[in-house]
Amino acid sequence: xxxxxxxxxxxxxxxxxxxxxxxxxxxxxxxxxxxxxxxxxxxxxxxxxxxxxxxxxxxxxxxxxxxxxxxxxxxxxxxxxxxxxxxxxxxxxxxxxxxxxxxxxxxxxxxxxxxxxxxxxxxxxxxxxxxxxxxxxxxxxxxxxxxxxxxxxxxxxxxxxxxxxxxxxxxxxxxxxxxxxxxxxxxxxxxxxxxxxxxxxxxxxxxxxxxxxxxxxxxxxxxxxxxxxxxxxxxxxxxxxxxxxxxxxxxxxxxxxxxxxxxxxxxxxxxxxxxxxxxxxxxxxxxxxxxxxxxxxxxxxxxxxxxxxxxxxxxxxxxxxxxxxxxxxxxxxxxxxxxxxxxxxxxxxxxxxxxxxxxxxxxxxxxxxxxxxxxxxxxxxxxxxxxxxxxxxxxxxxxxxxxxxxxxxxxxxxxxxxxxxxxxxxxxxxxxxxxxxxxxxxxxxxxxxxxxxxxxxxxxxxxxxxxxxxxxxxxxxxxxxxxxxxxxxxxxxxxxxxxxxxxxxxxxxxxxxxxxxxxxxxxxxxxxxxxxxxxxxxxx
Numbered sequence: 001x002x003x004x005x006x007x008x009x010x011x012x013x014x015x016x017x018x019x020x021x022x023x024x025x026x027x028x029x030x031x032x033x034x035x036x037x038x039x040x041x042x043x044x045x046x047x048x049x050x051x052x053x054x055x056x057x058x059x060x061x062x063x064x065x066x067x068x069x070x071x072x073x074x075x076x077x078x079x080x081x082x083x084x085x086x087x088x089x090x091x092x093x094x095x096x097x098x099x100x101x102x103x104x105x106x107x108x109x110x111x112x113x114x115x116x117x118x119x120x121x122x123x124x125x126x127x128x129x130x131x132x133x134x135x136x137x138x139x140x141x142x143x144x145x146x147x148x149x150x151x152x153x154x155x156x157x158x159x160x161x162x163x164x165x166x167x168x169x170x171x172x173x174x175x176x177x178x179x180x181x182x183x184x185x186x187x188x189x190x191x192x193x194x195x196x197x198x199x200x201x202x203x204x205x206x207x208x209x210x211x212x213x214x215x216x217x218x219x220x221x222x223x224x225x226x227x228x229x230x231x232x233x234x235x236x237x238x239x240x241x242x243x244x245x246x247x248x249x250x251x252x253x254x255x256x257x258x259x260x261x262x263x264x265x266x267x268x269x270x271x272x273x274x275x276x277x278x279x280x281x282x283x284x285x286x287x288x289x290x291x292x293x294x295x296x297x298x299x300x301x302x303x304x305x306x307x308x309x310x311x312x313x314x315x316x317x318x319x320x321x322x323x324x325x326x327x328x329x330x331x332x333x334x335x336x337x338x339x340x341x342x343x344x345x346x347x348x349x350x351x352x353x354x355x356x357x358x359x360x361x362x363x364x365x366x367x368x369x370x371x372x373x374x375x376x377x378x379x380x381x382x383x384x385x386x387x388x389x390x391x392x393x394x395x396x397x398x399x400x401x402x403x404x405x406x407x408x409x410x411x412x413x414x415x416x417x418x419x420x421x422x423x424x425x426x427x428x429x430x431x432x433x434x435x436x437x438x439x440x441x442x443x444x445x446x447x448x449x450x451x452x453x454x455x456x457x458x459x460x461x462x463x464x465x466x467x468x469x470x471x472x473x474x475x476x477x478x479x480x481x482x483x484x485x486x487x488x489x490x491x492x493x494x495x496x497x498x499x500x501x502x503x504x505x506x507x508x509x510x511x512x513x514x515x516x517x518x519x520x521x522x523x524x525x526x527x528x529x530x531x532x533x534x535x536x537x538x539x540x
Contacts (some may be wrong), residue, residue, distance in 0.1 A: 200317050200320065354438060388470050454475055514534060
């Protein structure tokens, strides 16, 4: 409210001081009691009437939930308190034979509401109007402090809700970008960087950096060479609480860090955020918001990692990255669907005898199968396959899911490439100290694997209470039976696979050599299996 033209007398100055002091005491009591806005005004407004001699007072402002409310005290006669300040001009004005004095309530120059007092009779004369206006101004100055804390808390709450909503985006990177931008629009945030651990490949770190809320660099497509080099050299050490190398690399003034921790019982941090102010530091409000963001981000990373870890049971890391770019990836790609798929079964030759006569102890058997299966699954993934499951020592892979972008020829090519690499990998493991006694104890020239590959219709997707990615079809059963017919280091291909490879434009696949067509009746399969043995030496 503009300062009245009439200067106050010494007596009035003393009165205004008493009003200010008394209202300050009231607000301090409310603060100590940690009262809500409604409780605060219920305490303060009656006291304001006592101190000013006004008949009624009304305050309109937003509450803790940022909902506009009116709070009143005193005798408003026939007037509804909530309407008193509607369209009422600021200043001193007559109201039904009485006088309304009103002004804006502001916090650091931002209007957060209005206050009005009704004085009995006519206070329109300059001296009386100025006196009433100064009393209202004194009361409102004390209320401003209380409203400021509530408005700041409400703004912080609103901002927290906003960036939590952004972080809930199914695409983590998109949600992160939106959350940082939302904060930068409300507080000064010259620089922000998130570095976080890959849940599937723990030694790999990802990062995203922002300038004034906008994405500036990210590890996948807009890398920072200096940061990439530091990550290659130091890895996950960079996100430990006592490590300051990220700060040193960027040499940012006024920077602060927060380490993202999964929980009290978790040893390894999830990641780290680094923010910098450009040398001027951050306000308490900004630091509070950043701390809450760090907490919310920790929980979001836990959920994101849980999602990645679940998918990593079946898909290569690159496939997971691609899936998680789509917020609807589950319905789009993982809901069960019927398609033609490539099916590969790989089983170690004479594994039962190897266990009994070579590996012997359960722990050695387990360690060996773990090493072999990890290598085989890695081969499946390199060639675009999906790891379905293990049945004993048999690894089952699918080709085509989850995107089904390749035609049957490309699927057949990828499947046979994978089969040949699995054969070579398994043979190379013959030198493993765990199995060097195979030649003497099992009467085999080394470690071998029998593989069956097939192209058939399948119903693929996430199934069961644990949402495992797998396929169902008679083709799966046929491939299992086909693999069981394989001899030492043999790869058997169903006739459908050879037919697809004959359409390949790649000379390598057109040059593959096969044994004669074989037809074998097998248990629980109606029609005999029609297949070829892939001859050693690959292509002629």
